[in-house]
Amino acid sequence: MLKGFFNVPKAVNEPVKGYAPNSPEREAVLAAYTTMWNSQIDVPLYIGSEEIRTGNTKNITAPHNHQHVVGKYHLAEKHHIEKAITNALESRKAWANMAWEQRAAIFLKAAELIAGPYRARINAATMIGQSKNIHQAEIDASCELIDFLRYNVEFMTQIYSDQPKSDSTTWNRLEYRSLEGFVYAITPFNFTAIAANLPASAAMMGNVVVWKPSDSQVFSTKIILDVFKEAGVPDGVINVVFGDALMITDTVLASRDFAGVHFTGSTHVFKDIWAKIGANIHNYKTYPRIVGETGGKDFIIAHPSANVKQVVTGITRGAFEFQGQKCSAASRVYIPQSLWPAVKEQLITDVKSMKMGSPEDFGNFITAVIHEGSFDKLVSYIDQAKKDAEAEIIVGGNYDKSVGYFIEPTVIVTTNPKYTTMETELFGPVVTLYIYEDAKWEETLELVDTTSEYALTGAIFSQDRYAIEVATTKLQNAAGNFYINDKPTGAVVGMQPFGGARASGTNDKAGSALNLLRWASPRTIKETFVTPEDYRYPFLG
Numbered sequence: 149m150l151k152g153f154f155n156v157p158k159a160v161n162e163p164v165k166g167y168a169p170n171s172p173e174r175e176a177v178l179a180a181y182t183t184m185w186n187s188q189i190d191v192p193l194y195i196g197s198e199e200i201r202t203g204n205t206k207n208i209t210a211p212h213n214h215q216h217v218v219g220k221y222h223l224a225e226k227h228h229i230e231k232a233i234t235n236a237l238e239s240r241k242a243w244a245n246m247a248w249e250q251r252a253a254i255f256l257k258a259a260e261l262i263a264g265p266y267r268a269r270i271n272a273a274t275m276i277g278q279s280k281n282i283h284q285a286e287i288d289a290s291c292e293l294i295d296f297l298r299y300n301v302e303f304m305t306q307i308y309s310d311q312p313k314s315d316s317t318t319w320n321r322l323e324y325r326s327l328e329g330f331v332y333a334i335t336p337f338n339f340t341a342i343a344a345n346l347p348a349s350a351a352m353m354g355n356v357v358v359w360k361p362s363d364s365q366v367f368s369t370k371i372i373l374d375v376f377k378e379a380g381v382p383d384g385v386i387n388v389v390f391g392d393a394l395m396i397t398d399t400v401l402a403s404r405d406f407a408g409v410h411f412t413g414s415t416h417v418f419k420d421i422w423a424k425i426g427a428n429i430h431n432y433k434t435y436p437r438i439v440g441e442t443g444g445k446d447f448i449i450a451h452p453s454a455n456v457k458q459v460v461t462g463i464t465r466g467a468f469e470f471q472g473q474k475c476s477a478a479s480r481v482y483i484p485q486s487l488w489p490a491v492k493e494q495l496i497t498d499v500k501s502m503k504m505g506s507p508e509d510f511g512n513f514i515t516a517v518i519h520e521g522s523f524d525k526l527v528s529y530i531d532q533a534k535k536d537a538e539a540e541i542i543v544g545g546n547y548d549k550s551v552g553y554f555i556e557p558t559v560i561v562t563t564n565p566k567y568t569t570m571e572t573e574l575f576g577p578v579v580t581l582y583i584y585e586d587a588k589w590e591e592t593l594e595l596v597d598t599t600s601e602y603a604l605t606g607a608i609f610s611q612d613r614y615a616i617e618v619a620t621t622k623l624q625n626a627a628g629n630f631y632i633n634d635k636p637t638g639a640v641v642g643m644q645p646f647g648g649a650r651a652s653g654t655n656d657k658a659g660s661a662l663n664l665l666r667w668a669s670p671r672t673i674k675e676t677f678v679t680p681e682d683y684r685y686p687f688l689g
């Protein structure tokens with residue numbers, strides 16, 4: 149062991165690059181895009197020191213051009229999952245005992261590799277595999293991921309330095325052990341940063357991990373793994389398996405050494421996992437940690453005092469960036485009657501000005517939705533809205549999946565505040581508006597609070613401080629991330645710790661010390677200097 153109390157570099161947020169015409173970063177990412185578009189990757193399972201190619205493969209394609217294959221990935225069978233668990237537990241012996249500063253150095257190095265040599269590649273992979281335009285790829289795959297890695301190292305040291313009181317007779321210490329077993333990370337398609345952070349945050353705290361990425365995020369997973377390897381994450385610390393989510397999950401949850409799940413994805417999947425953990429509870433060596441960030445039905449409510457341009461920009465950016473496929477995306481909006489004519493006019497003009505197509509063309513604000521299942525589901529809601537008397541599509545509503553899964557940004561206006569698209573998470577470029585009477589401000593806040601099962605993000609636009617105060621109080625439990633005069637998306641690590649309650653998750657706040665704490669099991673050590681040698685207390689005399 150080295151001798152010293154080491155300080156880590158102060159975490160700073162990675163600046164977002166602009167990708168303006170002729171900038172070096174634009175040329176670099178376009179070159180990486182072209183190279184990756186025209187080559188084939190082959191992504192194995194990563195188990196211990198082995199890269200396993202099972203031969204049972206699926207193609208990796210681009211959502212904006214679903215016939216274009218950029219590689220393939222190999223699918224696991226049950227015995228591979230068991231092997232991944234065995235390898236993880238074997239690796240735990242060394243990893244859990246490694247000095248924290250060595251772990252910190254690995255993940256700080258990973259951050260710098262992404263900030264520098266891997267930036268163009270991880271952004272290009274996210275553009276191709278998840279159809280993000282360059283700005284969305286940059287703020288996710290580069291900046292947010294770098295921020296997660298830098299800040300988590302700082303949070304880890306804050307946790308370790310949080311120690312109990314002692315006096316001259318005893319010395320009390322807290323040791324933040326890793327969990328006794330392995331952590332299972334299950335990640336969604338929509339953020340490369342979340343995909344990397346769920347296994348990395350648990351591993352940083354000395355845990356070993358079995359990671360199952362989304363089938364729709366394999367391309368950027370490969371770059372994450374290249375970065376982790378180069379940064380020095382030892383073999384067996386993060387084991388990666390692809391394939392049948394149910395089989396993999398059931399195999400993992402059957403292990404006696406399962407010590408926690410770090411999940412981000414949809415609500416019903418998380419609830420099923422929770423129920424299975426409950427059913428297996430007698431089998432486990434330790435009570436598993438259950439951390440899950442799930443769905444949302446995120447709102448914007450404008451007060452009559454709101455600035456119209458600000459409200460419309462909150463809607464257009466909040467609802468349509470990355471095709472509305474952010475858990476935080478605005479999907480239900482409440483506008484007062486007095487502002488509606490002006491909001492409507494500008495909203496239609498702005499949405500009509502949005503260009504849609506491949507992310508390779510930097511003029512496109514909108515690209516494709518992630519896969520055919522999502523496309524078909526969105527189309528069914530759009531088609532239903534076209535038929536329903538209580539709904540009207542005021543802009544958008546067209547779609548085409550002949551080349552890629554393209555859905556126009558679509559605005560529905562409803563006369564029913566409980567209309568299905570006001571309540572259900574659609575996860576696409578569809579937003580529904582309800583127009584309320586100006587005098588019914590407080591009733592409308594009540595409506596916002598009670599309309600959906602979720603409580604992830606929400607925004608209020610107002611120039612009136614009393615209205616802001618009333619809304620902040622009435623909507624206290626309606627969102628885990630609440631925005632005043634801003635869109636409800638774009639939380640920044642270290643600035644707006646992210647997560648929601650109700651059906652939106654366990655609210656363990658990714659990008660904060662609260663989340664990291666879930667991956668530690670503290671041991672209290674009390675040491676007495678002069679130990680009693682007689683049971684009799686003075687009062688007995």
Ligand code: NAD
Binds near residue numbers: 362415604
């Ligand atoms: P998803 O639930 O379809 O998939 C998430 C992961 O779970 C994937 O790896 C998938 O393969 C796996 N999975 C699917 N079915 C499973 C099963 N039966 N058992 C075990 N694992 C299973 O979600 P998605 O489409 O990838 O992502 C979109 C969802 O994620 C949305 O609901 C969104 O709101 C949510 N999300 C939430 C946050 C947050 O911080 N709250 C962030 C991002 C995404």
